[in-house]
Protein backbone atom coordinates (compact mmCIF):
# COMPACT_ATOMS: atom_id res chain seq x y z
CA UNK A 249 0.00 0.00 0.00
CA UNK A 250 1.25 3.49 -0.84
CA UNK A 251 2.30 5.65 2.07
CA UNK A 252 1.06 9.21 1.71
CA UNK A 253 2.40 12.42 3.06
CA UNK A 254 -0.16 15.07 4.07
CA UNK A 255 0.40 18.65 2.97
CA UNK A 256 -1.63 21.33 4.71
CA UNK A 257 -1.86 25.08 4.29
CA UNK A 258 -4.12 27.28 6.39
CA UNK A 259 -6.01 30.48 5.75
CA UNK A 260 -7.35 32.58 8.58
CA UNK A 261 -9.71 35.51 8.62
CA UNK A 262 -9.47 37.69 11.71
CA UNK A 263 -11.75 40.65 12.39
CA UNK A 264 -9.71 43.66 13.42
CA UNK A 265 -10.42 45.42 16.71
CA UNK A 266 -11.45 48.75 15.25
CA UNK A 267 -14.38 50.86 16.38
CA UNK A 268 -15.55 51.46 12.82
CA UNK A 269 -15.74 49.61 9.53
CA UNK A 270 -12.91 49.56 7.03
CA UNK A 271 -14.23 52.13 4.53
CA UNK A 272 -16.99 53.98 6.42
CA UNK A 273 -17.76 55.24 9.94
CA UNK A 274 -20.37 52.63 10.88
CA UNK A 275 -19.70 50.85 14.19
CA UNK A 276 -18.38 47.28 14.19
CA UNK A 277 -19.99 45.79 17.30
CA UNK A 278 -22.07 42.83 16.28
CA UNK A 279 -24.80 42.79 18.91
CA UNK A 280 -26.99 45.37 17.16
CA UNK A 281 -30.39 44.83 15.52
CA UNK A 282 -30.07 43.77 11.87
CA UNK A 283 -29.21 46.48 9.33
CA UNK A 284 -28.82 49.23 11.91
CA UNK A 285 -25.05 49.64 11.45
CA UNK A 286 -25.17 50.50 7.79
CA UNK A 287 -24.70 53.57 5.61
CA UNK A 288 -24.65 54.34 1.89
CA UNK A 289 -20.97 53.26 1.64
CA UNK A 290 -21.26 49.78 3.18
CA UNK A 291 -24.60 49.18 1.47
CA UNK A 292 -22.92 49.87 -1.86
CA UNK A 293 -25.34 52.61 -2.88
CA UNK A 294 -24.41 54.43 -6.11
CA UNK A 295 -22.19 57.48 -6.01
CA UNK A 296 -20.42 56.85 -2.70
CA UNK A 297 -16.67 56.81 -2.05
CA UNK A 298 -14.90 54.57 0.47
CA UNK A 299 -12.21 56.08 2.73
CA UNK A 300 -9.72 53.74 4.39
CA UNK A 301 -9.71 53.46 8.21
CA UNK A 302 -6.19 54.32 9.37
CA UNK A 303 -6.49 52.17 12.47
CA UNK A 304 -7.27 49.11 10.33
CA UNK A 305 -3.99 49.66 8.48
CA UNK A 306 -2.13 49.99 11.77
CA UNK A 307 -3.61 46.80 13.18
CA UNK A 308 -2.70 44.93 10.00
CA UNK A 309 0.88 46.22 10.32
CA UNK A 310 0.87 45.17 13.98
CA UNK A 311 -0.31 41.68 13.04
CA UNK A 312 2.42 41.56 10.40
CA UNK A 313 5.10 42.49 12.95
CA UNK A 314 3.77 39.96 15.45
CA UNK A 315 3.94 37.27 12.76
CA UNK A 316 7.47 38.19 11.66
CA UNK A 317 6.38 39.57 8.28
CA UNK A 318 7.86 42.18 6.00
CA UNK A 319 5.61 45.24 5.90
CA UNK A 320 5.07 46.37 2.32
CA UNK A 321 6.15 49.88 1.47
CA UNK A 322 3.40 49.98 -1.15
CA UNK A 323 0.08 48.18 -0.92
CA UNK A 324 -3.24 48.74 -2.64
CA UNK A 325 -6.77 47.45 -2.93
CA UNK A 326 -8.49 45.42 -5.63
CA UNK A 327 -12.02 44.31 -6.37
CA UNK A 328 -12.85 40.63 -6.21
CA UNK A 329 -15.98 40.19 -8.28
CA UNK A 330 -18.72 37.71 -7.56
CA UNK A 331 -22.43 37.76 -6.98
CA UNK A 332 -23.74 36.64 -3.66
CA UNK A 333 -26.37 38.35 -1.53
CA UNK A 334 -24.06 38.75 1.48
CA UNK A 335 -22.03 41.16 -0.66
CA UNK A 336 -24.06 44.32 -1.34
CA UNK A 337 -21.69 45.78 -3.95
CA UNK A 338 -21.25 42.68 -6.11
CA UNK A 339 -17.55 42.69 -5.26
CA UNK A 340 -15.36 42.45 -2.20
CA UNK A 341 -12.63 45.01 -1.69
CA UNK A 342 -9.45 43.11 -0.89
CA UNK A 343 -5.74 43.16 -1.73
CA UNK A 344 -4.55 40.90 -4.51
CA UNK A 345 -1.08 41.50 -6.01
CA UNK A 346 0.19 43.97 -3.38
CA UNK A 347 -0.81 42.86 0.13
CA UNK A 348 0.18 44.87 3.22
CA UNK A 349 2.43 42.12 4.70
CA UNK A 350 4.44 39.25 3.20
CA UNK A 351 6.97 36.56 4.13
CA UNK A 352 6.35 35.91 7.79
CA UNK A 353 6.54 32.83 9.99
CA UNK A 354 5.49 31.35 13.29
CA UNK A 355 7.31 28.64 15.22
CA UNK A 356 5.20 25.74 16.46
CA UNK A 357 5.81 22.26 17.84
CA UNK A 358 5.80 19.42 15.33
CA UNK A 359 4.49 15.96 16.18
CA UNK A 360 7.83 14.98 17.72
CA UNK A 361 7.79 18.03 19.99
CA UNK A 362 10.51 19.87 18.09
CA UNK A 363 10.34 23.47 16.94
CA UNK A 364 9.11 23.86 13.37
CA UNK A 365 8.98 27.07 11.41
CA UNK A 366 5.77 27.55 9.45
CA UNK A 367 6.06 30.21 6.76
CA UNK A 368 3.35 32.80 6.26
CA UNK A 369 2.95 33.76 2.63
CA UNK A 370 0.98 36.95 3.12
CA UNK A 371 -1.44 39.00 5.18
CA UNK A 372 -3.90 41.18 3.35
CA UNK A 373 -6.58 43.65 4.39
CA UNK A 374 -10.13 43.20 3.19
CA UNK A 375 -13.75 43.77 4.08
CA UNK A 376 -16.01 41.17 5.66
CA UNK A 377 -19.29 40.12 4.04
CA UNK A 378 -22.73 40.45 5.59
CA UNK A 379 -24.59 37.65 7.31
CA UNK A 380 -27.36 35.68 5.66
CA UNK A 381 -30.20 34.54 7.87
CA UNK A 382 -32.37 31.86 6.33
CA UNK A 383 -36.08 31.46 6.55
CA UNK A 384 -35.81 27.68 7.02
CA UNK A 385 -33.52 25.70 9.30
CA UNK A 386 -30.85 25.31 6.61
CA UNK A 387 -30.11 27.18 3.42
CA UNK A 388 -31.33 24.23 1.37
CA UNK A 389 -34.79 24.20 2.94
CA UNK A 390 -35.21 27.99 2.91
CA UNK A 391 -37.45 29.77 0.45
CA UNK A 392 -35.37 32.95 0.61
CA UNK A 393 -32.41 34.60 2.36
CA UNK A 394 -32.43 37.56 4.73
CA UNK A 395 -29.19 39.57 4.56
CA UNK A 396 -28.03 41.59 7.57
CA UNK A 397 -25.28 44.02 6.48
CA UNK A 398 -24.09 45.04 9.96
CA UNK A 399 -21.00 42.87 9.45
CA UNK A 400 -20.50 43.94 5.82
CA UNK A 401 -17.22 45.89 5.51
CA UNK A 402 -15.98 45.12 9.02
CA UNK A 403 -12.18 45.11 8.58
CA UNK A 404 -10.53 41.71 8.25
CA UNK A 405 -7.03 40.45 7.78
CA UNK A 406 -6.57 37.26 5.84
CA UNK A 407 -3.48 35.32 6.85
CA UNK A 408 -2.26 32.69 4.41
CA UNK A 409 0.40 30.12 5.30
CA UNK A 410 2.65 28.18 2.98
CA UNK A 411 1.78 24.47 2.75
CA UNK A 412 4.29 23.70 5.52
CA UNK A 413 2.06 21.72 7.88
CA UNK A 414 1.99 17.96 7.72
CA UNK A 415 -0.55 16.70 10.25
CA UNK A 416 -3.84 17.54 11.90
CA UNK A 417 -2.02 18.11 15.20
CA UNK A 418 0.40 20.57 13.59
CA UNK A 419 -2.50 22.43 11.98
CA UNK A 420 -4.14 22.73 15.38
CA UNK A 421 -0.88 23.82 17.03
CA UNK A 422 -0.45 26.51 14.42
CA UNK A 423 -4.02 27.74 14.84
CA UNK A 424 -3.55 27.92 18.61
CA UNK A 425 -0.26 29.78 18.36
CA UNK A 426 -1.69 32.18 15.78
CA UNK A 427 -4.71 32.89 17.93
CA UNK A 428 -2.56 33.50 20.99
CA UNK A 429 -0.19 35.79 19.08
CA UNK A 430 -3.06 37.90 17.70
CA UNK A 431 -4.57 37.98 21.18
CA UNK A 432 -1.36 39.29 22.76
CA UNK A 433 -0.95 41.78 19.93
CA UNK A 434 -4.54 42.94 20.63
CA UNK A 435 -5.21 42.94 16.92
CA UNK A 436 -8.42 40.90 17.03
CA UNK A 437 -10.87 39.39 19.52
CA UNK A 438 -10.03 35.98 17.97
CA UNK A 439 -13.21 34.29 19.18
CA UNK A 440 -13.59 31.31 16.88
CA UNK A 441 -17.07 30.44 18.16
CA UNK A 442 -18.27 33.97 17.39
CA UNK A 443 -16.57 34.10 14.02
CA UNK A 444 -14.05 36.85 14.75
CA UNK A 445 -11.38 34.25 13.87
CA UNK A 446 -12.18 31.78 11.08
CA UNK A 447 -10.05 29.06 9.60
CA UNK A 448 -10.02 27.32 6.21
CA UNK A 449 -7.82 24.30 5.58
CA UNK A 450 -6.19 23.36 2.27
CA UNK A 451 -5.18 19.74 2.21
CA UNK A 452 -3.62 17.37 -0.29
CA UNK A 453 -1.83 14.04 -0.18
CA UNK A 454 1.17 12.88 -2.17
CA UNK A 455 3.02 9.57 -2.21
CA UNK A 456 5.90 9.69 0.26
CA UNK A 457 9.00 11.07 -1.43
CA UNK A 458 7.16 12.71 -4.32
CA UNK A 459 8.06 16.34 -4.81
CA UNK A 460 5.07 17.48 -6.77
CA UNK A 461 1.99 18.42 -4.75
CA UNK A 462 -1.23 16.43 -5.08
CA UNK A 463 -4.62 17.91 -5.90
CA UNK A 464 -5.93 19.84 -2.90
CA UNK A 465 -9.34 20.41 -1.44
CA UNK A 466 -10.34 23.34 0.72
CA UNK A 467 -12.44 22.86 3.85
CA UNK A 468 -14.34 25.85 5.13
CA UNK A 469 -16.44 26.57 8.20
CA UNK A 470 -14.04 25.39 10.91
CA UNK A 471 -14.96 27.26 14.04
CA UNK A 472 -13.00 25.47 16.73
CA UNK A 473 -9.57 23.88 17.17
CA UNK A 474 -11.33 20.57 17.59
CA UNK A 475 -13.09 20.91 14.24
CA UNK A 476 -9.71 21.63 12.59
CA UNK A 477 -8.38 18.37 14.03
CA UNK A 478 -11.45 16.40 13.00
CA UNK A 479 -11.79 17.91 9.53
CA UNK A 480 -8.14 17.25 8.64
CA UNK A 481 -8.39 13.66 9.89
CA UNK A 482 -11.60 13.17 7.94
CA UNK A 483 -10.17 14.53 4.70
CA UNK A 484 -6.92 12.57 5.13
CA UNK A 485 -8.93 9.35 5.34
CA UNK A 486 -11.22 10.27 2.47
CA UNK A 487 -8.36 11.21 0.14
CA UNK A 488 -6.30 8.16 1.11
CA UNK A 489 -9.19 5.84 0.29
CA UNK A 490 -9.89 7.63 -2.97
CA UNK A 491 -6.23 7.46 -4.05
CA UNK A 492 -5.93 3.80 -3.01
CA UNK A 493 -8.97 3.06 -5.18
CA UNK A 494 -7.29 4.74 -8.11
CA UNK A 495 -9.68 7.68 -8.07
CA UNK A 496 -8.63 11.21 -8.87
CA UNK A 497 -9.07 13.94 -6.28
CA UNK A 498 -11.20 16.79 -7.57
CA UNK A 499 -10.10 20.26 -6.59
CA UNK A 500 -13.14 21.58 -4.74
CA UNK A 501 -14.35 23.50 -1.74
CA UNK A 502 -15.94 21.52 1.07
CA UNK A 503 -18.02 22.72 3.99
CA UNK A 504 -17.35 21.07 7.33
CA UNK A 505 -20.43 19.78 9.14
CA UNK A 506 -19.33 19.55 12.76
CA UNK A 507 -22.54 17.90 13.97
CA UNK A 508 -22.14 14.93 11.65
CA UNK A 509 -18.35 14.93 11.39
CA UNK A 510 -18.41 15.09 7.58
CA UNK A 511 -17.55 17.54 4.84
CA UNK A 512 -19.75 18.11 1.83
CA UNK A 513 -19.01 19.73 -1.49
CA UNK A 514 -20.18 23.24 -2.36
CA UNK A 515 -20.29 22.39 -6.05
CA UNK A 516 -22.63 25.18 -7.04
CA UNK A 517 -20.03 27.83 -6.25
CA UNK A 518 -17.38 26.07 -8.30
CA UNK A 519 -17.50 28.13 -11.47
CA UNK A 520 -17.59 31.32 -9.47
CA UNK A 521 -13.87 30.81 -8.84
CA UNK A 522 -12.90 33.24 -11.57
CA UNK A 523 -13.10 36.50 -9.69
CA UNK A 524 -11.79 38.83 -12.41
CA UNK A 525 -9.82 40.90 -9.93
CA UNK A 526 -9.08 44.45 -10.97
CA UNK A 527 -7.65 47.48 -9.15
CA UNK A 528 -10.10 49.35 -6.90
CA UNK A 529 -10.20 52.80 -8.53
CA UNK A 530 -11.91 54.46 -5.54
CA UNK A 531 -9.04 53.86 -3.12
CA UNK A 532 -5.54 55.27 -3.46
CA UNK A 533 -2.37 53.30 -2.64
CA UNK A 534 -1.08 52.97 0.92
CA UNK A 535 2.55 53.86 1.54
CA UNK A 536 4.06 52.73 4.83
CA UNK A 537 7.33 54.38 5.82
CA UNK A 538 9.69 52.95 8.44
CA UNK A 539 8.79 55.57 11.08
CA UNK A 540 5.14 54.49 10.93
CA UNK A 541 6.20 50.86 11.38
CA UNK A 542 8.35 51.90 14.37
CA UNK A 543 5.38 53.72 15.92
CA UNK A 544 3.18 50.63 15.58
CA UNK A 545 5.94 48.37 16.91
CA UNK A 546 5.88 50.35 20.17
CA UNK A 547 2.33 49.09 20.77
CA UNK A 548 3.41 45.45 20.64
CA UNK A 549 3.78 43.69 23.99
CA UNK A 550 6.09 40.76 24.61
CA UNK A 551 4.74 37.94 22.44
CA UNK A 552 3.92 34.42 23.68
CA UNK A 553 7.02 32.66 22.35
CA UNK A 554 9.42 35.11 23.98
CA UNK A 555 7.34 35.26 27.13
CA UNK A 556 7.57 31.51 27.55
CA UNK A 557 11.35 31.57 27.11
CA UNK A 558 11.55 34.24 29.84
CA UNK A 559 9.50 32.14 32.24
CA UNK A 560 11.48 28.97 31.59
CA UNK A 561 15.03 30.22 31.04
CA UNK A 562 15.09 33.26 33.27
CA UNK A 563 12.75 32.24 36.08
CA UNK A 564 13.26 28.49 36.05
CA UNK A 565 9.59 27.59 35.77
CA UNK A 566 8.73 24.20 34.33
CA UNK A 567 7.73 24.04 30.68
CA UNK A 568 4.24 23.01 31.72
CA UNK A 569 3.75 25.84 34.23
CA UNK A 570 5.17 28.40 31.80
CA UNK A 571 2.81 27.22 29.05
CA UNK A 572 -0.20 27.29 31.36
CA UNK A 573 0.54 30.89 32.27
CA UNK A 574 1.47 32.09 28.78
CA UNK A 575 -1.47 30.37 27.08
CA UNK A 576 -3.79 32.64 29.02
CA UNK A 577 -2.85 36.29 28.35
CA UNK A 578 -4.88 37.51 31.34
CA UNK A 579 -3.08 35.10 33.65
CA UNK A 580 0.26 36.07 32.12
CA UNK A 581 -0.38 39.76 32.73
CA UNK A 582 -1.49 39.02 36.31
CA UNK A 583 1.70 37.01 36.85
CA UNK A 584 3.86 39.90 35.66
CA UNK A 585 2.01 42.39 37.81
CA UNK A 586 2.41 40.34 40.99
CA UNK A 587 6.03 39.75 40.11
CA UNK A 588 6.57 43.48 39.80
CA UNK A 589 5.93 43.82 43.56
CA UNK A 590 7.14 40.42 44.74
CA UNK A 591 10.26 39.20 43.04
CA UNK A 592 10.02 35.44 43.44
CA UNK A 593 8.67 33.94 40.20
CA UNK A 594 8.38 30.37 41.47
CA UNK A 595 6.30 31.31 44.51
CA UNK A 596 4.11 33.60 42.41
CA UNK A 597 3.60 30.83 39.83
CA UNK A 598 2.71 28.34 42.56
CA UNK A 599 0.07 30.59 44.06
CA UNK A 600 -1.27 31.61 40.67
CA UNK A 601 -1.57 28.07 39.32
CA UNK A 602 -2.59 26.63 42.67
CA UNK A 603 -4.77 28.60 45.02
CA UNK A 604 -5.78 31.45 42.69
CA UNK A 605 -6.65 29.16 39.77
CA UNK A 606 -8.65 26.97 42.16
CA UNK A 607 -10.64 29.97 43.37
CA UNK A 608 -11.25 31.17 39.80
CA UNK A 609 -12.40 27.73 38.77
CA UNK A 610 -14.78 27.25 41.69
CA UNK A 611 -16.28 30.71 41.17
CA UNK A 612 -16.99 29.81 37.53
CA UNK A 613 -15.90 33.28 36.55
CA UNK A 614 -13.49 34.18 33.81
CA UNK A 615 -10.14 35.28 35.21
CA UNK A 616 -10.54 38.69 33.57
CA UNK A 617 -13.67 39.25 35.66
CA UNK A 618 -12.18 38.66 39.11
CA UNK A 619 -11.69 41.50 41.57
CA UNK A 620 -8.38 40.22 42.95
CA UNK A 621 -5.67 42.87 42.62
CA UNK A 622 -2.13 41.79 41.73
CA UNK A 623 -0.49 44.19 44.19
CA UNK A 624 -2.71 42.87 47.01
CA UNK A 625 -1.56 39.34 46.18
CA UNK A 626 2.04 40.54 46.22
CA UNK A 627 1.46 42.13 49.63
CA UNK A 628 -0.01 38.91 50.98
CA UNK A 629 2.96 36.87 49.73
CA UNK A 630 5.31 39.38 51.34
CA UNK A 631 3.50 38.91 54.68
CA UNK A 632 4.00 35.15 54.39
CA UNK A 633 7.65 35.55 53.56
CA UNK A 634 8.26 37.87 56.49
CA UNK A 635 6.55 35.44 58.84
CA UNK A 636 3.72 37.80 59.72
CA UNK A 637 1.18 35.13 58.78
CA UNK A 638 1.50 31.44 58.01
CA UNK A 639 0.73 29.70 54.77
CA UNK A 640 -2.65 28.32 55.80
CA UNK A 641 -3.84 31.67 57.07
CA UNK A 642 -2.65 33.25 53.81
CA UNK A 643 -4.88 30.86 51.87
CA UNK A 644 -7.85 31.87 53.98
CA UNK A 645 -7.00 35.56 53.52
CA UNK A 646 -6.69 35.07 49.78
CA UNK A 647 -10.09 33.44 49.62
CA UNK A 648 -11.61 36.33 51.54
CA UNK A 649 -9.86 38.81 49.22
CA UNK A 650 -11.24 36.90 46.27
CA UNK A 651 -14.80 36.84 47.59
CA UNK A 652 -15.01 40.37 48.99
CA UNK A 653 -12.33 42.40 47.24
CA UNK A 654 -11.10 43.62 50.66
CA UNK A 655 -7.45 44.47 51.23
CA UNK A 656 -5.31 41.74 52.81
CA UNK A 657 -4.25 43.86 55.80
CA UNK A 658 -7.85 44.49 56.81
CA UNK A 659 -8.67 40.78 56.60
CA UNK A 660 -5.59 39.74 58.58
CA UNK A 661 -6.53 42.14 61.40
CA UNK A 662 -10.22 41.36 61.30
CA UNK A 663 -9.75 37.60 61.48
CA UNK A 664 -6.82 37.72 63.86
CA UNK A 665 -4.57 35.88 61.43
CA UNK A 666 -1.43 37.72 62.45
CA UNK A 667 1.20 35.26 63.62
CA UNK A 668 2.49 35.58 67.13
CA UNK A 669 6.14 36.34 66.72
CA UNK A 670 6.30 38.26 69.97
CA UNK A 671 8.90 36.30 71.96
CA UNK A 672 7.48 36.78 75.45
CA UNK A 673 4.03 35.60 74.41
CA UNK A 674 5.58 32.54 72.75
CA UNK A 675 7.79 31.81 75.76
CA UNK A 676 4.73 31.61 77.98
CA UNK A 677 3.10 29.15 75.59
CA UNK A 678 6.29 27.03 75.42
CA UNK A 679 6.60 26.94 79.22
CA UNK A 680 2.98 25.86 79.60
CA UNK A 681 3.35 23.02 77.09
CA UNK A 682 6.62 21.80 78.68
CA UNK A 683 5.10 21.57 82.12
CA UNK A 684 1.94 19.87 80.84
CA UNK A 685 3.86 17.15 78.93
CA UNK A 686 6.60 15.73 81.17
CA UNK A 687 6.85 12.41 79.32
CA UNK A 688 7.59 13.73 75.81
CA UNK A 689 9.95 16.29 77.37
CA UNK A 690 11.84 13.51 79.11
CA UNK A 691 11.87 11.46 75.87
CA UNK A 692 13.33 14.37 73.95
CA UNK A 693 16.01 14.97 76.56
CA UNK A 694 16.97 11.29 76.33
CA UNK A 695 17.60 11.68 72.61
CA UNK A 696 14.21 10.81 71.08
CA UNK A 697 14.19 13.77 68.75
CA UNK A 698 10.79 12.92 67.24
CA UNK A 699 9.17 14.05 70.49
CA UNK A 700 9.95 17.59 69.33
CA UNK A 701 7.31 17.39 66.62
CA UNK A 702 4.65 16.44 69.15
CA UNK A 703 5.57 19.36 71.42
CA UNK A 704 5.60 21.80 68.48
CA UNK A 705 2.13 20.60 67.52
CA UNK A 706 0.87 21.19 71.06
CA UNK A 707 2.17 24.76 71.04
CA UNK A 708 0.63 25.51 67.63
CA UNK A 709 -2.65 24.11 68.96
CA UNK A 710 -2.47 26.21 72.10
CA UNK A 711 -1.92 29.38 70.06
CA UNK A 712 -4.70 28.62 67.60
CA UNK A 713 -2.24 28.06 64.76
CA UNK A 714 -1.06 31.63 64.90
CA UNK A 715 2.38 31.12 66.32
CA UNK A 716 5.25 31.67 63.91
CA UNK A 717 6.50 28.06 63.58
CA UNK A 718 10.11 29.10 63.04
CA UNK A 719 10.15 31.24 66.18
CA UNK A 720 8.39 28.55 68.25
CA UNK A 721 10.90 25.95 67.19
CA UNK A 722 13.84 28.06 68.26
CA UNK A 723 12.34 28.95 71.63
CA UNK A 724 11.31 25.35 72.33
CA UNK A 725 14.70 23.84 71.49
CA UNK A 726 16.36 26.51 73.58
CA UNK A 727 14.08 25.77 76.53
CA UNK A 728 14.49 21.97 76.27
CA UNK A 729 18.26 22.08 75.93
CA UNK A 730 18.98 24.67 78.57
CA UNK A 731 16.50 24.15 81.37
CA UNK B 732 -6.66 38.49 -30.87
CA UNK B 733 -10.00 36.83 -31.46
CA UNK B 734 -12.49 36.25 -28.66
CA UNK B 735 -14.34 32.98 -29.16
CA UNK B 736 -18.05 32.42 -28.64
CA UNK B 737 -17.28 30.14 -25.70
CA UNK B 738 -15.24 32.89 -24.03
CA UNK B 739 -18.18 35.26 -24.46
CA UNK B 740 -20.48 32.66 -22.94
CA UNK B 741 -18.12 32.19 -19.99
CA UNK B 742 -17.84 35.89 -19.22
CA UNK B 743 -21.61 36.30 -19.64
CA UNK B 744 -22.15 33.51 -17.15
CA UNK B 745 -19.85 35.15 -14.59
CA UNK B 746 -21.68 38.45 -15.10
CA UNK B 747 -25.05 36.66 -14.92
CA UNK B 748 -26.06 37.94 -18.37
CA UNK B 749 -28.37 36.11 -20.77
CA UNK B 750 -27.32 36.61 -24.37
CA UNK B 751 -29.03 35.62 -27.61
CA UNK B 752 -26.99 33.81 -30.29
CA UNK B 753 -26.79 37.04 -32.35
CA UNK B 754 -25.59 38.97 -29.30
CA UNK B 755 -22.87 36.39 -28.64
CA UNK B 756 -21.55 36.79 -32.19
CA UNK B 757 -21.81 40.54 -31.90
CA UNK B 758 -19.93 40.65 -28.56
CA UNK B 759 -17.26 38.29 -29.79
CA UNK B 760 -16.62 40.66 -32.72
CA UNK B 761 -16.73 43.84 -30.61
CA UNK B 762 -14.61 42.53 -27.75
CA UNK B 763 -12.04 41.21 -30.23
CA UNK B 764 -11.82 44.66 -31.78
CA UNK B 765 -11.27 46.25 -28.37
CA UNK B 766 -8.53 43.79 -27.47
CA UNK B 767 -6.89 44.17 -30.88
CA UNK B 768 -6.75 47.88 -30.29
CA UNK B 769 -5.14 47.33 -26.89
CA UNK B 770 -2.46 45.28 -28.65
CA UNK B 771 -0.98 48.61 -29.78
CA UNK B 772 0.31 49.01 -26.20
CA UNK B 773 2.75 46.21 -26.86
CA UNK B 774 4.57 48.45 -29.31
CA UNK B 775 5.75 50.64 -26.42
CA UNK B 776 8.93 49.75 -24.52
CA UNK B 777 7.82 49.65 -20.86
CA UNK B 778 10.89 47.92 -19.43
CA UNK B 779 11.80 50.97 -17.33
CA UNK B 780 8.28 52.04 -16.44
CA UNK B 781 6.92 51.23 -12.98
CA UNK B 782 3.51 49.58 -13.04
CA UNK B 783 0.68 52.02 -12.37
CA UNK B 784 -1.16 51.36 -9.13
CA UNK B 785 -3.45 54.35 -9.41
CA UNK B 786 -4.01 57.17 -11.89
CA UNK B 787 -4.37 59.89 -9.24
CA UNK B 788 -1.20 61.40 -7.73
CA UNK B 789 -2.51 60.66 -4.24
CA UNK B 790 -1.62 58.21 -1.50
CA UNK B 791 -2.54 57.52 2.15
CA UNK B 792 -6.01 59.04 2.20
CA UNK B 793 -7.33 57.88 5.58
CA UNK B 794 -10.20 58.33 8.04
CA UNK B 795 -9.76 58.31 11.79
CA UNK B 796 -11.47 55.41 13.57
CA UNK B 797 -14.41 57.44 14.88
CA UNK B 798 -18.02 56.24 14.80
CA UNK B 799 -20.60 58.35 13.00
CA UNK B 800 -24.28 57.53 12.71
CA UNK B 801 -25.29 55.69 9.56
CA UNK B 802 -28.74 55.35 8.03
CA UNK B 803 -31.95 54.89 10.00
CA UNK B 804 -33.20 51.40 9.20
CA UNK B 805 -36.22 52.77 7.32
CA UNK B 806 -33.95 54.59 4.90
CA UNK B 807 -31.53 51.68 4.69
CA UNK B 808 -34.35 49.42 3.52
CA UNK B 809 -36.15 52.08 1.45
CA UNK B 810 -34.90 50.75 -1.90
CA UNK B 811 -35.02 47.07 -0.99
CA UNK B 812 -37.13 45.08 -3.46
CA UNK B 813 -38.59 43.23 -0.51
CA UNK B 814 -38.01 43.19 3.25
CA UNK B 815 -38.94 41.32 6.40
CA UNK B 816 -38.37 42.14 10.10
CA UNK B 817 -35.62 44.65 9.43
CA UNK B 818 -33.86 42.40 6.90
CA UNK B 819 -33.52 42.68 3.17
CA UNK B 820 -35.35 39.75 1.58
CA UNK B 821 -33.77 38.08 -1.44
CA UNK B 822 -34.06 34.80 -3.30
CA UNK B 823 -31.87 32.16 -1.70
CA UNK B 824 -28.75 31.30 -3.65
CA UNK B 825 -27.19 27.91 -3.09
Ligand SMILES: [Zn+2]
Nearest residue numbers: 272274287290
Ligand atom coordinates in the same frame (compact mmCIF):
# COMPACT_ATOMS: atom_id res chain seq x y z
ZN1 LIG C 1 -21.24 52.03 6.64
